[in-house]
Every structure is written in C-alpha cells, then in structure tokens.
Amino acid sequence: MDADASSSVPSNPAFTPSPSPTSSSPFHNFGTTTSTSTAAPTSSPFSPPSSILIIGSGVFGLSTAYALxxxxxxxxxxxxxxxxxxxxxxxxxxxxxxxxxxSIDSSRIIRGDYADPAYAALATEALRQWRNNDSPGSLGAEGRYNECGLVLVADAEPQALSALANPSSSSTTPNSGASLLEQHNAKKTGIDYVRASWENAVALSAQDAELASRIRLLPDPAAIRDAVGTGGTSGTTGYINGYAGWADADRSMAWLYSRVAATDRVSFVQGTVSALVHTDDAVTGATLASGQTLSADLVILAAGAWTPSLLDLSGQATATGQAVAYLPLTDEEQASLSGMPVLLNLTTGLFIIPPSNNTLKVARHAYGYLNPSSSTTSRNPVSLPRTNLTTPSALSLPPEATSSLRSALREMLPSHTELHDRPFSQERLCWYTDTPTGDFIISYHPRYGRSLFVATGGSGHGFKFLPVLGDKIVDAVEGRTPEEFVDKWAWKETGEGSERAVVVVTEDGSRGGVPGLVLDEEMARMG
Structure with a gap:
C-alpha cells in the first residue's frame, strides 16, 4: 500500500463493519483493552553491552544486526x-x-504512501535508497527494486468521492494527514486511509518536484481503469503515484544477509528458540529446541509472527495469516502485463503486482486468519503461524480466500479470461505480526530493564523500511527513538485477566475483509 495527498479533508461517511462469524472459538471473543505507553529505561546513560543476541533474521532482525x-x-x-x-x-x-x-517472497510493495505522516516521511526516506541502482551492489540494482507505480484505491460513498476531489471544503490544514488521524481515534476505513495518504503525498511533493510530477488523483472508476492499463479496475476513487513499485523480497534479503556477513562482525546460529532464559527482572539469553543455551547481556527479540510464542503480547500483537497465490504465465501473457502498476484496493485488501519470472502474484492485505494455539507465554490461546515448513500439509488456502483472489483476477484483469480459473502454481499464507494501530513495537520491555528489547509488530508493512529500519531500531536501543515514533513504537501496558483483549485487530484503515476468521474453521469448509 502507498499514497499521496494535499489540502484538507471533511468528515468521513459512516462505516458499518461486516459482522464476524459466530463461533465457539475463544478467538471470536473480541475484547477491548486500555493501554498505556511505557517508555524505554532512560534512568542512566546508555552503555553498550558486551554481547547482544538477536532472535530472528527477518527484516527486523537482520537490519538490526547490520546497523549494530x-x-x-x-x-x-x-x-x-x-x-x-x-x-x-x-x-x-x-x-x-x-x-x-x-520477509521472503517474490515481491513486496515499496511505497511512500501512508495515512500517517511520520510513516510517510520514513517510507519516503527508505524509497530513496530502494531507487538507488547506481552500481550492482546497490540495494535497488539487479532487479531487486522495480519502479512501476502504485494505484491506491478504495470503495467510497458519493459524498466521500466529493470530499476527496474537493478537500478544500474542510477547515483543516493542508500540511499533512495528521488532521484526519486526529478526527478518527477508533475505526478507520479504506477511503479514510486513501484520503489521508493523498494529503501526505501532496505535502511531501511540495519539496520534491519529481514526486509532484508523478502523482495524480483518480476520481472515478474510469480514471482508475485508464491508469491501470489492463482494461480492469477496482474501487471507486484513489490516486496513482509513479514514485513507487515493488521489490524482490527474497533477493533483497539475500543482499542484506551478504552485507551483514561481509562485516565479519556477526555470528549466525541455526536453531529454533524454544524459550527466553530470564530471572524476575532480567533476560539472560535463550534456550534452543536442541537444549543449547545462548547467553547475552542484551536480547533483541525480532521473531516476527513467532514472537508471541516467546513473549506475552496479549492485547499488543498477534499473528495473522494473509492469503497469497501465484499464477503461472506464458511469455506472451507476462509481456502483456509487464507495463501495469501495482493495484491495491484498501476496502477489499485485494492487490496484484506486475508479473516477473512468468508468475503473477495476487494477494489480500486483510484482517487475516487466526491460528489459536496453546502457549506458555499467555493464559489465553495465542495465534501462531502455520506454514508449509512447520506443517507440511499447509499448502492450500481456505475456500473463501481462493474465491476472493479469483474475484480480484476477474475485476482487475477482465480481458485476460484465460487467467481467471487457471490453477494456481502455489498457495500460501503470509504471516503478519499485527498490532491494533499498525504501529511497530520497538522498545525495551519495562519488566526487564535493558536486558530485553522487542522489535516486532510489522503489521504487514514493515519490509519496505529495510534500508532504514535497522538504524531506527538501534537508535531506540541507545535510547534515541525518533521523537515522532516515541509513543507509536512504545511498549503498551494492557489490562490484566479478563480485561485483556483476546484478539488484536488492526484498525488503521488499511485492512479489508472480515475480522476474526479462524483458519481451521475456514479450512473445514473445503468439504
């Protein structure tokens, strides 16, 4: 997802979320929780530890290792x-x-478009580095970054279309999407997100002539269809930002790993962490499934969607599975689609990315599926990933997901009828670590002082920050979290017992679909 914007925004149309299905599963008990931010320990000057153990080598963990x-x-x-x-x-x-x-996939959307101005600025900073292809060793070179543009859309009521096209009717200021964020402290919709993102993109373009020349409002389906260029469309309004694209995530992570290895400063250990080693007030290392113990003065927990299996994140983060499928293409089919932009509908969550290596990816950025599992970290069931590596039978999607992805192909690529029912070459769930607001968790754990640092909560949008994320995490380790992210990334204390939320639902306006779907229940519908 990504966006641009300017001017002011009036109040948003009413939004009634789809009801979640009835079920006996504890994951259908949506609790609410009151949370407060807890600042990192700053009572004494930072002193670098003699040893650091990073759990996890995804984009959070590996970028942190590189920065350190x-x-x-x-x-x-x-x-x-x-x-x-x-x-x-x-x-x-x-x-x-x-x-x-x-962090591993054929593609990830790279954008500077965000409803939140702080993330918009940081993502734009990252995008500048993605676009650097001056030499083969640059991050964006050798096909790791591909700039094709992004069409960001949503479904809106007629009054919302008028509001986006004529934002000056509002009394709010045009400096960023902050005014919209202040207006909506509860649930936001896809059109809310698109509108605020457009504001932020236009605000950023005031200092960037190239960006200003590459963003354009798409006020109706006809304009969207023209921008997409495939004869298809999605949503009722949005905009196009040519200053965006997609990255080959697998190759980008290989690039990052090679950079880390080249420093000759980082040791890598292959193993499954089964538990943190801790006393009442300090974490001293981690135990592996093999029985081996790794000790360190500082443990940085960056295990992505597996983090809740090692630390109680009730009310703060949960793992959700997102539907992804891949469609094989002929050379001719790939050539015919190679000029299209990324197309993302924030109301449905459905998106497609231009094909590469004769494969078209279609996916859904939604509330996702929950996989309730028992855990030693929480009294409540914890949603944890189920993948084709952990569960070899997990190679297919629930019927409702497959149907949804097929609908995206028909809507977005209507003239390519041969693709609509072609068997997918691969289906899988990509596991997010979702937080209620979509903010990352980049903070010391208040209980364990400076011995445990948590870096997780990517919420489906962390990968694009690969060039800058590690430095921001290490800044926070040193007690220098950027001011605009101090509250957003802080550890949030939640209520105890029954007051704790059983399920975390990301309500930043970027998600489509129905919240609270349980993976086993949906898979059972396969008949």
Whole structure:
C-alpha cells in the first residue's frame, strides 16, 4: 500500500463493519483493552553491552544486526543472530532467514504512501535508497527494486468521492494527514486511509518536484481503469503515484544477509528458540529446541509472527495469516502485463503486482486468519503461524480466500479470461505480526530493564523500511527513538485477566475483509 495527498479533508461517511462469524472459538471473543505507553529505561546513560543476541533474521532482525555491526559504539560487542534458517540439504550452508518468514517472497510493495505522516516521511526516506541502482551492489540494482507505480484505491460513498476531489471544503490544514488521524481515534476505513495518504503525498511533493510530477488523483472508476492499463479496475476513487513499485523480497534479503556477513562482525546460529532464559527482572539469553543455551547481556527479540510464542503480547500483537497465490504465465501473457502498476484496493485488501519470472502474484492485505494455539507465554490461546515448513500439509488456502483472489483476477484483469480459473502454481499464507494501530513495537520491555528489547509488530508493512529500519531500531536501543515514533513504537501496558483483549485487530484503515476468521474453521469448509 502507498499514497499521496494535499489540502484538507471533511468528515468521513459512516462505516458499518461486516459482522464476524459466530463461533465457539475463544478467538471470536473480541475484547477491548486500555493501554498505556511505557517508555524505554532512560534512568542512566546508555552503555553498550558486551554481547547482544538477536532472535530472528527477518527484516527486523537482520537490519538490526547490520546497523549494530556498522556502529563504532558497538565495536567491542559480540553480536549473534539465531534463527531456524533453512538448509536445502543436510550438507548445505544454512540460508537465513527461513523460507517461511514473512520477509521472503517474490515481491513486496515499496511505497511512500501512508495515512500517517511520520510513516510517510520514513517510507519516503527508505524509497530513496530502494531507487538507488547506481552500481550492482546497490540495494535497488539487479532487479531487486522495480519502479512501476502504485494505484491506491478504495470503495467510497458519493459524498466521500466529493470530499476527496474537493478537500478544500474542510477547515483543516493542508500540511499533512495528521488532521484526519486526529478526527478518527477508533475505526478507520479504506477511503479514510486513501484520503489521508493523498494529503501526505501532496505535502511531501511540495519539496520534491519529481514526486509532484508523478502523482495524480483518480476520481472515478474510469480514471482508475485508464491508469491501470489492463482494461480492469477496482474501487471507486484513489490516486496513482509513479514514485513507487515493488521489490524482490527474497533477493533483497539475500543482499542484506551478504552485507551483514561481509562485516565479519556477526555470528549466525541455526536453531529454533524454544524459550527466553530470564530471572524476575532480567533476560539472560535463550534456550534452543536442541537444549543449547545462548547467553547475552542484551536480547533483541525480532521473531516476527513467532514472537508471541516467546513473549506475552496479549492485547499488543498477534499473528495473522494473509492469503497469497501465484499464477503461472506464458511469455506472451507476462509481456502483456509487464507495463501495469501495482493495484491495491484498501476496502477489499485485494492487490496484484506486475508479473516477473512468468508468475503473477495476487494477494489480500486483510484482517487475516487466526491460528489459536496453546502457549506458555499467555493464559489465553495465542495465534501462531502455520506454514508449509512447520506443517507440511499447509499448502492450500481456505475456500473463501481462493474465491476472493479469483474475484480480484476477474475485476482487475477482465480481458485476460484465460487467467481467471487457471490453477494456481502455489498457495500460501503470509504471516503478519499485527498490532491494533499498525504501529511497530520497538522498545525495551519495562519488566526487564535493558536486558530485553522487542522489535516486532510489522503489521504487514514493515519490509519496505529495510534500508532504514535497522538504524531506527538501534537508535531506540541507545535510547534515541525518533521523537515522532516515541509513543507509536512504545511498549503498551494492557489490562490484566479478563480485561485483556483476546484478539488484536488492526484498525488503521488499511485492512479489508472480515475480522476474526479462524483458519481451521475456514479450512473445514473445503468439504
């Protein structure tokens, strides 16, 4: 997802969310929780630890390792990364991260378009580095980043269309999407997100002539159809930002791993972390499934959707599975679609990315599926990933997901009728670590002082920050979290017992579909 914008925004149309299905599962008991931010320990000046253990080698963990390895202040610190990794064969070198990590895929949307001005600015900073392809060693070179533009749309009522096209009718200021965020403290809709994102993009374009020349409002389906260029459309209004595209996530992570390895400062350990080692007030390391214990002065927990299996994140974050499918294409079919932009509908969550390697990806950025599992970290069931590596039978999607993705193909690529019912070459769930607001968790754990730092909660939009995320995390480790993110990334204390939310639902306006779907229940509908 991504966006641009300017001017002011009037109040939004009423929104009635789809009811969640009735079920006996505890995951249908949507609780509410009151949370308060807890600042990182700052009572004493930061002193670099003698050893750091990073759990997880996805985009959060690996970018953190890279940032640590390049900072002089940590020159005497031993840095270790532990993750499950993958080994193609018993004799081969482990590949970090594991192939079922959310950071691993054929593509990820790279955008600067955000409803929140702080994320919009940070994503734009990251985008500048993605666009750097000056040399083969640059992040964006060798096909790792592909700039095709983004069409960001949503479904809106007629009054919302008028509001987006004529934002000056509001008394709010045109400096950013902050006014919209202040107006909506509860649930936001896709059109809310698109509108605020448009405001932020236009505000940023005031200082960037290239960006200003590449954003354009799409006020109706005809304009959207023209911008997409496939004869298809989606949504009723939105905009196009040519200053966006997609990254080959797998190759980008391989690039990052090679950069980390080249520092010769980071040790990698292949293993599954089964538990944190801790006392009442300090974390001292981690125990592996093999029985081995890794010790460190500071543990950075960056295990993505597996984080709730190691730390109680009730009310703060949960793992949700998002539907992804891949469609094989002929050379001719790929050529005919190669000029299209990314198309993302924030009301339905459905999106397609231009094809590569004769494969078209269609997916859904939604509330996702829950996989309730027992856990030693929480009294309530915890949603944890189920992937084709952890559960070999997890190779197909629930029927409602398949139907939804097929509808996207018909709507977005109507003239390519041969693709509408073609069997997918692969189906899978991509596991997000969702937070209620879509904000990351980048903070020390208040109970354990400076011995446990949590870096997770990517909420389906963390990958694009690969070039800048590690430095921001290490800034926070040093007690220098950027001011605009201090509250957003802080550890949130939640109520105890029955007051704790059983389910975390991301309500930042970027999600489509129905919240609270349980994976096993939906898979059972396969008949």
């Amino acid at each position: 390895a390049r900072r002089d202040v940590f020159s005497n610190t031993t840095i270790t990364v532990v993750d499950r990794a993958s080994s193609p064969s018993p004799s081969s070198t482990p590949v970090f991260p594991a192939r079922d990590a959310s």
